[in-house]
Amino acid sequence: MLWRIFYRPYGDAMHDQIQTEAENIFDTWEIYKKIVSANNMFHRELYADVAAVLQTVKMNFSFLDLGCGDAAHFATVLAGLPIGGYCGVDLSKTALALAADNLQALACPVEWRCGDLLEVLAASTQRYDVIFTGFALHHLSVTQKEAFFQAALAHLNASGCLVLVDTVRAEQEDRAAYLAAYCGWLRDCWQGVCPQEKEVACQHIMDYDFPETLSALQAMAEQAGFRAGLPISRYRWHQLLRFEM
Structure with a gap:
């Protein structure tokens, strides 16, 4: 699910440690639930926009959800759509069990x-x-992001699309400026979480978040063979993008 700021899904040498942490996080995910419940990362708006995008794809479409988490938001989104098949992928077995229920x-x-x-x-x-x-x-390195776009293209049917929700830096904003601005906004504006929980979130962001600019993502996608990514919606740094073949 897109969405989880405390789930560090991918790494190289740290893969085993990250997988263990992914399990632990989903076993004690009260902070995450508070963040989503308060809509601090605009999940409601973004998933409404995702639903609108999915309404434009063909009947009986097949759907791959990478990093599905508990799939709670898609329980509502997909219920009203002509979906022909769903595959959810996640590092956390606990998350997948919750997703199966949802x-x-x-x-x-x-x-x-x-x-x-x-x-x-x-x-x-x-x-x-x-x-x-x-x-x-x-959460991925630049090399991994490039590999992701290449792999995504290779797993799409003709006329298929890649739908991406993520944090995206402003074009003139480097990572240091992004971290300062995002954590400042988080501390000042997030609702439903206490100051200590906000600091946990900020520490995670500073340690593990490496967002790209829109132009960088578009360049990676084009290099992989996609057409330029189409920005669908934006809520502060949180964006919905669609990439077509």
């Missing part, structure tokens, strides 16, 4: 895969009409 009402075939986003893509030859990932890409 999406049990879907009438289409549902599949779950536990693992690293890039590793799951590398091990699969299946193609989809829509690939979605939310609040996950900014």
Whole structure:
């Protein structure tokens, strides 16, 4: 799910440690639930916009959700759409169990895969009409981001699309400026979390967030073979982008 600021999904040498931490985070995720409940990261607006995008794709579309988390937001979004198949991928077995409960009402075939986003893509030859990932890409290195766009393109059906929700830096904003601005806004404006919890969030962001500018993401996508990413909506640094073949 896109969305989780405390889930560090991908890494190189730290993969085993991160997988363990992903489990621990979903076992004690009260801070995360507070953040989402207060809509501090604009989940309501972003998922409403995602629903609007999905209404434009073909009937019986196949859907790959990378970093699905508990899939709580998609329980509502997908319920009213002509989806033909859903596959959710996440590092956390706990998250996948929650997601299975949340999406049990879907009438289409549902599949779950536990693992690293890039590793799951590398091990699969299946193609989809829509690939979605939310609040996950900014945890990757530049090399991993480039590999992600290449892998996503290779797993899309003809006329398929990649739908991306993530934090995006302003064009003239370097990472240091982004971190200062985002954490300043978080401390001043986030609701429903105490000061200590805000500091936990800020520390995570400073340690693990590496968002790109829109132009950088578009360049990576174009280099992989996508057309330029189309910005759909933006709420402060939180953006919805659509990339087509």
